[in-house]
Amino acid sequence: MKKAVCVVLGAVVLAGAIPLAGCAKRETNDTYEISAEYFPETRKLSAQMTFTYFNDTDNAHSELRFQLYPNAYREGASHAPVSELYRPSAYYAGESYGGIEISSVEGAAAWEVCGEDENILSVTLADPVYPDAAVSLSMTFEVTLALVNHRLGVGENAVNLSYFYPVLCAYSDEGWKECVYAAAGDPFACECADYTVELTVPQELTAICGGDAVLAQEGGKKTYTVISENVRDCVFFLGERFSVVKAYAGEVPVEYYYFDDDDPQTALSAAADSLAFFSETFGDYAYPSYKLVQADLCYGGMEYSMIASVSSDLQSDAVVRATVHETAHQWWYAAVGNDQFRHAWMDEGLAEFSCALFFEAYPQYGLSRQELVASAEKAYRSYFSVMQQLHGEADTSMSRPLTDFSGEYEYWNIAYNKGMILFDRLRSSVGEKKFLAGLRGYYDSFCFRMASPEDMIACFSRAGTDTEGFFASFVDGACVI
Ligand SMILES: [Zn+2]
Numbered sequence: 001m002k003k004a005v006c007v008v009l010g011a012v013v014l015a016g017a018i019p020l021a022g023c024a025k026r027e028t029n030d031t032y033e034i035s036a037e038y039f040p041e042t043r044k045l046s047a048q049m050t051f052t053y054f055n056d057t058d059n060a061h062s063e064l065r066f067q068l069y070p071n072a073y074r075e076g077a078s079h080a081p082v083s084e085l086y087r088p089s090a091y092y093a094g095e096s097y098g099g100i101e102i103s104s105v106e107g108a109a110a111w112e113v114c115g116e117d118e119n120i121l122s123v124t125l126a127d128p129v130y131p132d133a134a135v136s137l138s139m140t141f142e143v144t145l146a147l148v149n150h151r152l153g154v155g156e157n158a159v160n161l162s163y164f165y166p167v168l169c170a171y172s173d174e175g176w177k178e179c180v181y182a183a184a185g186d187p188f189a190c191e192c193a194d195y196t197v198e199l200t201v202p203q204e205l206t207a208i209c210g211g212d213a214v215l216a217q218e219g220g221k222k223t224y225t226v227i228s229e230n231v232r233d234c235v236f237f238l239g240e241r242f243s244v245v246k247a248y249a250g251e252v253p254v255e256y257y258y259f260d261d262d263d264p265q266t267a268l269s270a271a272a273d274s275l276a277f278f279s280e281t282f283g284d285y286a287y288p289s290y291k292l293v294q295a296d297l298c299y300g301g302m303e304y305s306m307i308a309s310v311s312s313d314l315q316s317d318a319v320v321r322a323t324v325h326e327t328a329h330q331w332w333y334a335a336v337g338n339d340q341f342r343h344a345w346m347d348e349g350l351a352e353f354s355c356a357l358f359f360e361a362y363p364q365y366g367l368s369r370q371e372l373v374a375s376a377e378k379a380y381r382s383y384f385s386v387m388q389q390l391h392g393e394a395d396t397s398m399s400r401p402l403t404d405f406s407g408e409y410e411y412w413n414i415a416y417n418k419g420m421i422l423f424d425r426l427r428s429s430v431g432e433k434k435f436l437a438g439l440r441g442y443y444d445s446f447c448f449r450m451a452s453p454e455d456m457i458a459c460f461s462r463a464g465t466d467t468e469g470f471f472a473s474f475v476d477g478a479c480v481i
Contacts, residue, residue, distance in 0.1 A: 023286040023335060023447035025230055028054035028134075030193040034165055037200040037221075038238065043098075043154050045143040049165055052136045053129060057171055060128040064137070065176040066121040066166035067188075068113065072181030073098035073146045073153065079117050081150055082298060083183035083407060089149065089313070090298035092156050096147035102166070106138040117180045121166050139166060148298075149311075155296025157259050157312065158239030159205075162304060163188070165234075170339065170450060179341040182402035184411035185348075186302075189339040192230045192448045199224050199236055208237040208257050208293050210306030230286070230448045231305035232334060237293045249275035252285055258294035260312050261319075267292060267310065270323040270365070274358050278331055281357060281436065283443040286335040292323060303329030303351075320365055321355065328354035336443055337450040344411070345398040345475070346456060349419015350439075352376070353427075356420060373424045376417040380481055383413035396477035398422075399453060421481055422474045430465040438463035 036047035053064055072081045075097040082090040102121060105111040110124040129135040143164050149155045151162045169176040170189045179187040200223045201207055210231065213224040228234065242257045245264045249272040256268040271292045279285045287306045295302075295309035301322040302309045308326035310319055328351040332338075338346040352372075360369035387394030387410070398414055405411040427435040438460035442451065445459060453475065460467040473479040 023230070023284075026056075026192065026448055028056050028132075029230065030054055030168060030191065032165065032193055032195045032197070032234065034195070034197045034199075034234070036164075036198070038159070038161070038202075038205075040154075040159075040202060040205070043145040043147075045145070045161070045164060046140075047143070047165060048138065048140050050136060050138045051166070051168070052134055053168065054134045055129045055131050058131055060130045062125055062128045064123045064125065064129075064135075065169045065178065066123070067163075067169055067179060067190075068100050068102075068115075068119055068121050068166060069163035069181065069187075070098055070100035070143045070152055071113075071118045073148065073150075074118070077117055077181070079119075079180040079182060079403065081181050081183060082148070085408065086183070086298045091146075091148055093147045096153075098144045098146035098148075098153065100141055100143050100164075100166075102139060102141045104138075104140045107136055115178060115180070119180050120169075120178055141166070149296040150298060151302055153296075157296050158237055158242075160235075160237060160295055160297075160309070161199075162233060162235035162302075167233075168193075170337075172452075177339055177341070180403060182341070182405075184405055184408045185344050185402040185415065186340045187402055188232075189341050189450070190232045190337065191450060192232055192337065195226070195228045195231060195234045197226050197228075197234050199226075201238055204240050205238045206240070206242050208239075208242060208291065208307070209235060210291060210304060211287075211289065228305065232337060233304050235304040235307060237295055237309065242293075247272040249273070249285070249290070250279065252279075252287075253289045254291070255289075256292045256294075258312075261294060263316060266316055267294075267319050267323050270320045271327055273362055274324040274327040275330070277358050277361055278328060278354060281439075282331050282354075283440055283447075285330060286447055287330070290327070290330065292326070301326040303333050305334040306330075317366075321367070324355045324358050325351050328358075331443060335448060336446045338452070339450070342401055343399050343453055344402060344415040345419040345422070346451070346453065348415040349422055352416050352420035353423035356424065369424075373420065376420045377481060380413050380417040380421065383409065383417075384481075398475045398477070418474070418481070422471075425474075426460070426467065426470060429470065430460070430463075430467065434460075434463050434465050438465065438467075 031052045033050040038045045108123045109126045146153045177189045203220050207224045211226050211228045213226040216223045244257050245268045247254045254272040291307040293309045297311035303326045310322045332347040332350040356369040356372045359367040384394045442459040
């Protein structure tokens with residue numbers, strides 16, 4: 001969507017005509033203004049949202065399409081958020097369901113819930129919105145939370161509130177990018193936007209969110225107001241017994257909230273050290289603060305803008321690994337976005353390889369780059385051999401929808417392990433200097449924007465390396481590892 005502008009910006013920055021300014025805010029961000037209240041006794045969240053869309057595409061639109069992620073948790077969903085393997089640890093109280101009910105969309109000519117799995121809100125506009133024009137819509141909706149240790153749900157210790165509102169689908173030349181949910185991977189493709197969110201909760205709950213929230217208390221209730229710019233999401237963690245430890249990464253405050261951790265300094269140090277290292281290596285952190293939250297999650301961790309969660313089920317060495325991985329996503333998800341549904345290897349492979357770089361620079365954590373890459377190679381080869389034995393061949397292509405993966409095993413080996421191997425081999429083949437110049441150019445050019453695989457390859461080309469064939473051999477699946 002912003003490709004032409006970004007390429008020019010990247011070229012100018014690399015040519016040194018202007019100083020490196022770090023991440024530049026987009027001139028016309030969409031805005032989400034949400035006012036919501038959470039009722040624990042019914043596990044419901046009532047909300048009103050005014051969404052303003054700024055059309056920065058080259059096309060007029062008579063329809064906007066939004067993702068309805070909460071509907072993945074409803075009974076009968078065909079793309080369930082949790083696989084059979086993880087169901088017992090996720091649904092701790094047995095079967096439980098959620099969903100979203102839209103009750104009104106003002107400012108629209110018509111609207112309907114549709115999509116392959118009731119995952120889309122289609123809004124027909126009263127008049128087309130032309131390039132460089134804006135349109136506002138006001139919606140009211142109610143979300144029901146399932147009892148589940150997952151991104152959206154009432155967990156065993158706290159409540160996870162992410163992707164709880166209609167999220168505008170990203171737009172590309174091919175149209176609106178729709179995602180059904182997927183149990184393996186992050187089924188998200190969202191542009192950065194500006195958010196103003198008010199969340200009211202009962203007095204006994206504390207809400208943790210990305211950025212600085214202003215707290216007001218009245219009538220036995222707390223209202224948190226948070227204003228965030230250039231973020232891809234808005235998430236809250238609600239609990240009654242969070243403790244916090246604090247540190248700094250340079251001048252950036254880093255906080256770790258937890259409810260069950262005998263050694264909170266370990267996770268805090270990993271978060272602060274890795275935030276400082278990635279700032280130095282890839283370019284300054286794009287946001288004013290960073291938080292890590294211990295959460296009820298059936299898998300290791302989850303990244304959001306300015307905040308990440310790590311599962312309370314993790315052992316201490318796994319906490320460090322997950323923390324560094326999720327912190328790397330502040331660069332490769334929060335700042336530089338990509339279509340995580342169709343090109344998961346871009347952000348996951350980079351986050352994994354960023355971990356390897358971090359542990360190489362911080363040997364005190366007891367892990368080495370060689371060890372991590374060797375372990376990824378071993379796991380990947382084993383996956384390849386198993387798939388060949390089972391199916392006669394292994395699909396090793398990397399850019400495919402999450403729903404095309406047979407499950408966590410295949411997804412993990414392709415997006416994480418093969419992704420990490422890709423970037424490690426790239427670094428070896430072009431050399432450290434050009435590799436890091438390419439990555440820094442990628443961060444500069446696409447901060448607060450979304451990048452395609454071609455955009456990423458172009459950044460390495462501008463750093464003086466012809467990598468098109470290299471990427472193709474990995475992504476299409478031809479190369480032998
Ligand atoms: Zn990740």
